Amino acid sequence: MKVLVPVKRVIDYNVKVRVKPDQTGVDLANVKMSMNPFDEISVEEAVRLKEKGKATEVIAVSIGPQQASETLRTALAMGADRGILVKTDGEVEPLAVAKILKAICDAEQPTLVITGKQAIDDDSNQTGQMLAALLGWPQGTFAHKLELGDGSAQIEREIDGGLQTVEVKLPAVMTVDLRLNEPRYASLPNIMKAKKKPIDEKSPSDYGVDVTPRLKTLKVTEPEKRKAGVKVKTVAELLDKLKNEAGVI
Amino acid sequence: MATLVIAEHDNKTLKDATAKVVTAAGQVGGPVHILVAGQGCDAVAQAASKIAGVEKVLVADDALYAKMVAETMETLILSLADKYDAILAPATTNGKNYMPRVAAKLDVPQVSEILSVVSSDTFVRPIYAGNALATVQAPAGKKVITVRTTTFKPAGEGGSAAIEKVSAAADPGLSKFVGEELSKSERPELTSAKIIISGGRGMQSGENFHMLDAIADKLHAAVGASRAAVDAGFVPNDYQVGQTGKVVAPDLYIAVGISGAIQHLAGMKDSKVIAAINKDEEAPIFQVADYGLVADLFKAIPEMNEELTKLGYK
Numbered sequence: 001m002k003v004l005v006p007v008k009r010v011i012d013y014n015v016k017v018r019v020k021p022d023q024t025g026v027d028l029a030n031v032k033m034s035m036n037p038f039d040e041i042s043v044e045e046a047v048r049l050k051e052k053g054k055a056t057e058v059i060a061v062s063i064g065p066q067q068a069s070e071t072l073r074t075a076l077a078m079g080a081d082r083g084i085l086v087k088t089d090g091e092v093e094p095l096a097v098a099k100i101l102k103a104i105c106d107a108e109q110p111t112l113v114i115t116g117k118q119a120i121d122d123d124s125n126q127t128g129q130m131l132a133a134l135l136g137w138p139q140g141t142f143a144h145k146l147e148l149g150d151g152s153a154q155i156e157r158e159i160d161g162g163l164q165t166v167e168v169k170l171p172a173v174m175t176v177d178l179r180l181n182e183p184r185y186a187s188l189p190n191i192m193k194a195k196k197k198p199i200d201e202k203s204p205s206d207y208g209v210d211v212t213p214r215l216k217t218l219k220v221t222e223p224e225k226r227k228a229g230v231k232v233k234t235v236a237e238l239l240d241k242l243k244n245e246a247g248v249i
Numbered sequence: 250m251a252t253l254v255i256a257e258h259d260n261k262t263l264k265d266a267t268a269k270v271v272t273a274a275g276q277v278g279g280p281v282h283i284l285v286a287g288q289g290c291d292a293v294a295q296a297a298s299k300i301a302g303v304e305k306v307l308v309a310d311d312a313l314y315a316k317m318v319a320e321t322m323e324t325l326i327l328s329l330a331d332k333y334d335a336i337l338a339p340a341t342t343n344g345k346n347y348m349p350r351v352a353a354k355l356d357v358p359q360v361s362e363i364l365s366v367v368s369s370d371t372f373v374r375p376i377y378a379g380n381a382l383a384t385v386q387a388p389a390g391k392k393v394i395t396v397r398t399t400t401f402k403p404a405g406e407g408g409s410a411a412i413e414k415v416s417a418a419a420d421p422g423l424s425k426f427v428g429e430e431l432s433k434s435e436r437p438e439l440t441s442a443k444i445i446i447s448g449g450r451g452m453q454s455g456e457n458f459h460m461l462d463a464i465a466d467k468l469h470a471a472v473g474a475s476r477a478a479v480d481a482g483f484v485p486n487d488y489q490v491g492q493t494g495k496v497v498a499p500d501l502y503i504a505v506g507i508s509g510a511i512q513h514l515a516g517m518k519d520s521k522v523i524a525a526i527n528k529d530e531e532a533p534i535f536q537v538a539d540y541g542l543v544a545d546l547f548k549a550i551p552e553m554n555e556e557l558t559k560l561g562y563k
């Protein structure tokens with residue numbers, strides 16, 4: 001079975017973003033970019049399925065600018081077999097991403113698609129679910145544990161109240177949560193090997209998808225900043241302030 | 250046309266997230282209807298009908314909806330979608346699970362986790378872990394929206410909406426609920442608690458979290474955690490506060506042994522009052538705390554417990 005892993009190039013999670021003064025967005029010039037951390041977890045899970053002999057091929061896909069090929073190389077260095085780069089220059093909305101991924105699924109016929117539960121830049125938490133709906137497939141979102149069976153999979157999910165297990169028919173889409181696994185670091189030999197693995201370059205029009213954004217961003221502003229308050233010296237003083245000054249206990 | 254709100258509930262009680270989404274729905278416009286999808290959920294429908302400003306409550310009572318599995322929720326909501334301009338759900342793990350499916354099938358973008366309603370088609374939503382706020386305008390056509398409930402006040406009571414049964418939609422037969430392991434607690438839920446005390450890696454063990462439990466019991470607080478504390482296995486996943494966990498905005502948030510990473514702050518910086526206890530006076534959490542105590546938590550927390558007893562908290 002083939003596993004498809006969409007990986008997104010995003011601002012590194014350690015970077016504190018700055019909103020542009022003209023309110024058109026955030027400043028991404030000269031900012032460190034990395035693979036969306038959830039997508040590292042997806043790649044890890046896919047590669048483990050291959051190592052266990054359950055998956056035959058792991059295909060990484062990224063939709064984004066030319067530099068997203070670096071993100072694909074990271075996936076290849078972690079163990080994915082080949083990459084597909086769908087080149088776009090502007091922002092692509094989750095629905096458009098899902099439509100492109102659907103077309104790729106139609107062509108590649110994977111048994112499992114593993115996406116991140118959210119991308120840490122836009123925090124939409126939509127793409128995997130949209131893809132599943134467009135394909136008419138079931139989904140296991142916010143996955144904590146995967147058990148692959150014959151023709152079906154049991155997915156344990158992180159939900160508001162604890163954990164929930166669902167059984168989905170295959171093919172299916174799974175979106176991963178933080179505790180599914182701990183992604184590996186690519187070793188130097190594997191980074192070298194990854195340079196030789198193939199990356200297919202495509203464009204959205206190859207898939208007949210119009211990626212023109214449909215949500216209009218009118219402005220991007222900075223949230224109100226919290227100011228540091230006071231330091232207290234003792235626990236008693238802290239409780240006194242909470243009770244008598246703030247009135248919250 | 251009308252606006253549809255999808256109720257959040259556990260078949261027995263209606264979660265207050267629903268009343269908050271009703272407030273957002275009222276601002277989007279049109280008469281507000283609520284859909285209660287569940288099994289044996291009469292009490293929930295009754296409670297929903299009492300929310301002020303709600304015109305009608307639709308009830309789909311069927312085994313298919315007992316656990317709000319995404320694939321069945323999708324077909325149910327789509328079977329009703331024709332009559333609505335806008336469909337709203339809370340940004341809970343349920344809402345996040347089924348709503349994007351609905352949006353994709355309606356071929357409209359979903360607007361995720363809105364913080365406020367500017368007009369019937371324009372909303373403010375956080376991006377980059379809440380370090381930027383985007384004002385976005387949805388295209389003409391149906392709006393599919395999830396709502397971050399911490400920023401909307403719950404609609405009051407006093408309504409008397411009509412309750413109407415709707416039939417179950419076709420079962421897509423793609424998935425089924427197998428089981429769940431829910432955290433049991435007598436304490437308030439994280440997302441609705443007035444006071445939260447959260448522990449981080451500094452707590453060192455799950456055992457030590459009981460020190461926070463003792464204080465939580467006295468203050469009627471919920472207990473939360475940083476990702477590091479959850480990853481280390483001190484507490485279950487549903488304790489996690491942050492960009493990729495729960496977003497909370499209580500009256501008081503007490504952070505204990507938490508450094509204050511961007512991703513943690515994203516989940517709690519809208520709290521009214523923040524208190525922090527950390528032994529490192531340079532910890533970033535102090536930059537957002539109203540009250541900071543530089544101290545070893547293993548001294549400060551037992552002391553806080555004693556002081557509270559002295560002050561009469563039981």
Ligand SMILES: Cc1cc2nc3c(=O)[nH]c(=O)nc-3n(C[C@H](O)[C@H](O)[C@H](O)COP(=O)(O)OP(=O)(O)OC[C@H]3O[C@@H](n4cnc5c(N)ncnc54)[C@H](O)[C@@H]3O)c2cc1C
Nearest residue numbers: 006007063091093115116118119122123124125126127213
């Ligand atoms: C400052 C700013 C301005 C914006 N302006 C606009 C605008 O003007 N118009 C507009 O339409 N949108 C705009 N956006 C929206 C934004 O570009 C997209 O909606 C967003 O990139 C896709 O959502 P997401 O990545 O959060 O999806 P999520 O659903 O959170 O992503 C989940 C998973 O889907 C997969 N995935 C998502 N995207 C890709 C990808 N490109 N390649 C491969 N896999 C992927 C990954 O596995 C990822 O983990 C803006 C965003 C920002 C931050």
Ligand SMILES: Cc1cc2nc3c(=O)[nH]c(=O)nc-3n(C[C@H](O)[C@H](O)[C@H](O)COP(=O)(O)OP(=O)(O)OC[C@H]3O[C@@H](n4cnc5c(N)ncnc54)[C@H](O)[C@@H]3O)c2cc1C
Nearest residue numbers: 449450451475476477491492493494506507508513528546
């Ligand atoms: C994709 C992604 C998503 C993430 N999502 C989240 C999220 O949703 N929520 C979240 O919380 N994090 C999240 N994180 C993790 C985040 O980046 C931090 O790693 C995490 O918040 C750190 O937790 P901490 O503050 O408990 O631990 P640390 O940063 O290790 O801090 C521990 C603190 O405890 C203090 N301390 C230690 N001992 C004592 C003592 N005896 N007395 C007093 N103080 C003491 C130390 O001074 C230190 O400040 C995410 C990260 C990534 C990459």
